Amino acid sequence: MRYRVRHITEYTYGAPVSLCYNMAHLLPRDTRNQRCIHQKVQINPPPVYQKEGEDYFGNQTFYFSIQEAHKKLVIDVSTDFEIVPLNILEEQKYHAMTCGQLRSLLDVPTTPELRMAKEYLLDSPQISNSAELKDYADSTFSDDKSVFQAALAFTHKIFTEFTFDPNTTTVATPLEQVLEQRSGVCQDFAHLAIGCLRSVGIPARYMSGYLETLPPPGQEKLVGADASHAWFSIFIPDLGWIEFDPTNDIVPNEQHIVTAWGRDYSDVTPLQGVIFEGGGSQQLDVSVDVKRL
Structure with missing residues (x-):
């Protein structure tokens, strides 16, 4: 496309x-x-x-x-x-790495990819690890669960438990407040997911770009009606960085356009x-x- x-x-x-x-x-x-x-x-x-x-x-x-x-x-x-569309859901079937296995590999990283991924476990200007974030994600990312399936379930958890509301947060709203009020925008949901993932030992980075929006059947698309968007990705050895969009509860594919990635919004x-x-x-x-x- x-x-x-x-x-x-x-x-x-x-x-x-x-x-x-x-x-x-x-x-x-x-x-x-x-x-x-x-x-x-x-x-x-x-x-x-x-x-x-x-x-x-x-x-x-x-x-x-x-x-x-x-x-x-x-x-x-x-x-x-x-x-070009990717078949992520098919690829992950053959790489059922568990959260426990990934954490063990990161404890003693033996490849350049693992060593670089550890950077995305650290605190960044807008995201800090915390006990509150760890508690929210801990059960989803238990040692015996597949990393991919856990991330998929966590994406769904944010989608179902949080309300999209542009009037409840700003770019400086702390994650603990977002977690407490259960509302925000795509940037908040991406930051929240990243903070939770890092707090349970899963490398995660911030994705910035665009999302193509399609008008209702029979209506013309308005020029300028699309928007900047934010989501997150996690590192899984052999698969690389896999993206997840908690605002829309999907694995991004051809309608997500990547502009930049970093530790959080402040980098991009x-x-x-x-x-x-x-x-x-x-x-x-x-x-x-x-x-x-």
């Missing part, structure tokens, strides 16, 4: 910004089943400096600086790419930087359109 993703970010400032420096994670990366074909970045006002790069996690980045006064910043990114923020002046206030508008070609 071929897709085109168009992501438009608009900042409107209360007063002119005289100078800004920015780094963006807005270019979908190549994965084992996703290949970028063409990409185009348009920035207004035009930057005096712009350079593409790669971060520690292998995600595509681009840096830019604007040195003329502006009250509005527009970043328009369009990417064409191809996704779509846009971050520094502005000078700007009046102390700003308005952010984001439009995302995922189109099948």
